[in-house]
Amino acid sequence: MCVGEKLEEKVIRDIEAVQRLVLANFIRFNVLNFMPRLGKIVFQKLWKELLEIRKKQEDVLIPLIRQRQKKINNTKEGDEGESIVSYVDTLFDLRLSQENNARTELSEGEMLSLCSEFINGGTDTSTTTLQWAMANLVKHQEIQEKLYREINVVVKRGEEIKEQDLKKMPYLEAIVLETLRRHPPGHFILPRAVIEDTVICDGRLRYTNECHGEFHSGRDGLGPKCVGTSNEV
Numbered sequence: 001m002c003v004g005e006k007l008e009e010k011v012i013r014d015i016e017a018v019q020r021l022v023l024a025n026f027i028r029f030n031v032l033n034f035m036p037r038l039g040k041i042v043f044q045k046l047w048k049e050l051l052e053i054r055k056k057q058e059d060v061l062i063p064l065i066r067q068r069q070k071k072i073n074n075t076k077e078g079d080e081g082e083s084i085v086s087y088v089d090t091l092f093d094l095r096l097s098q099e100n101n102a103r104t105e106l107s108e109g110e111m112l113s114l115c116s117e118f119i120n121g122g123t124d125t126s127t128t129t130l131q132w133a134m135a136n137l138v139k140h141q142e143i144q145e146k147l148y149r150e151i152n153v154v155v156k157r158g159e160e161i162k163e164q165d166l167k168k169m170p171y172l173e174a175i176v177l178e179t180l181r182r183h184p185p186g187h188f189i190l191p192r193a194v195i196e197d198t199v200i201c202d203g204r205l206r207y208t209n210e211c212h213g214e215f216h217s218g219r220d221g222l223g224p225k226c227v228g229t230s231n232e233v
C-alpha cells in the first residue's frame, strides 16, 4: 500500500523495527520541535539519537522509494504494466506551489517522512481499534451473538467475507463506530481552527472563526442506539 511492492519478510521486520523506534521515542524528541536551534545544542545526546534513528529509516525506506521510482519510470517509457497506485506514487507526482524559484518536487527526505507518517498512521490506529473491538465483544457476549447472526445471514458458512459484503452489515459498522467513539486511538491531535467563515456539508455545518474543529473522546458509556444498553466499560 505504501511503496507498491510485496515486500520480503525480512524487509517488513526491518521497517517494523525502525518505525517502532520512531513511535517509542516520539514524545522524548518532541522538545526538539519546540526549540529546534537551541535544542541541538542543549540536548546534544538526544539530537544525536534522533539522527541515528533517521539514518536507520533512510537505510530501510529510501531503497524502496528509489526502487519504486525506477519501476514507475520504466513503466512510463513502455506501456501499461503497473496497475496499482501506491501512496509513494502519488508523492512522485506531487508538486509544491512555487515560491521564489524554489524546487517544486518533494525531496527523498520529505517522501521518507511522509511514508513514515503513512505507515505509523495506519498500523497502530488499526490494531488498537481491533483489539478494543475484540475485547468488548468478548465482554459483551450478547453483542457478539447478534454480530455472529448478522454475519451468518450475509455470508455462507466457511466463505470469506468480501468487501462488498460489508455494506450489508450495518450492525458490524455500528460496532466499529462505537469502538472508535469509546476508544479513539488518537487523543492528543492538534486542534484545528478555521481562519475564515466557511459553510460545508450543503450548508448543514457552518464553521465560524470562533468554532474549533476538535476530536472528542467519547468515554461516556455505550451509545444505546448504536450497539447496546449497558453503561459498563
Ligand code: HEM
Pocket: 001, 117, 118, 121, 122, 123, 125, 126, 129, 180, 184, 185, 186, 189, 190, 215
Ligand atoms: C482506526 C483507524 C484510524 C484512525 C482512527 C485514524 C485517525 C486519523 C486522524 C485523527 C488523523 C488526523 C491527524 C491530524 O492531522 O491531527 C489521521 C491522519 C492520517 N492518517 Fe489515519 N487513522 C486511521 C487509519 C489510517 C490508515 C489505515 C492509514 C493508512 C493506510 C492512515 C493514514 C493517515 C495519514 C497518512 C494521515 C495524515 C494525513 C495528512 O495530514 O495529510 N490512517 N488519521
